[in-house]
Amino acid sequence: MDLDFPTIEECEPNVCTSGVLKYCWYVKNVLTVGNFVHIPGIITPDYDLQNHNFPGAGTYLFKRCFVCGPDCSQASCSDVVTMIVKEKPNAGDDKSVSCYMSGSATMNATGDGTWSLGINSNGTATITNPTSRNTAVTDFSVPGTYF
Incomplete structure (x- = not known):
């Protein structure tokens, strides 16, 4: 907290x-x-x-x-x-994307915070609204795991 x-x-x-x-x-x-x-x-x-x-x-x-x-x-x-x-942030459940080039994942969090890609992610991606609790992640550069 x-x-x-x-x-x-x-x-x-x-x-x-x-x-x-x-x-x-x-x-x-x-x-x-x-x-x-x-x-x-x-x-x-x-x-x-x-x-x-x-x-x-x-x-x-x-x-x-x-x-x-x-x-x-x-x-x-x-x-x-x-x-x-303050409420402890929670990024929500893991999401699966069927096609990395055209797929997207909608993230639903609780608490306050900012979305960002972790340093161990397989590639790059676009976070539509990093300061929103609920946002979409799109434009994955390669298949793999994103943090």
């Missing part, structure tokens, strides 16, 4: 005199109604957001709280970062 990271604005924690300063992390999908959900086990300022197990494409909010106490219910201040998770 591709993630777009804005800069996280740091929130200055209050002076911690009654315990050890730690961090609590929460996540929320902006399309769902409800509160942030605590991500257990993370007590440092760094969390690997790129490897978070997202349930799917969407916009997610991550909240990082500063805590000076035994649990996350005593957060003193927080900052929030917005993450946009």
Whole structure:
């Protein structure tokens, strides 16, 4: 999944005199109604957001709280970062072309991306609209496999 990271604005924690300063992390999908959900086990300022197990494409909010106490219910201040998770592209099923000189293949993909011929293709071909999810591939130069 591709993630777009804005800069996280740091929130200055209050002076911690009654315990050890730690961090609590929460996540929320902006399309769902409800509160942030605590991500257990993370007590440092760094969390690997790129490897978070997202349930799917969407916009997610991550909240990082500063805590000076035994649990996350005593957060003193927080900052929030917005993450946009994009749908993973899928080029669709393989296509067969009966006659390479006059045949064509209509490709149907999901997600965002750009069609191109792979470096291991047997020859050249024309991609009608490389930025469209659904496009035709024509003018195959030789018989073989195209990627």
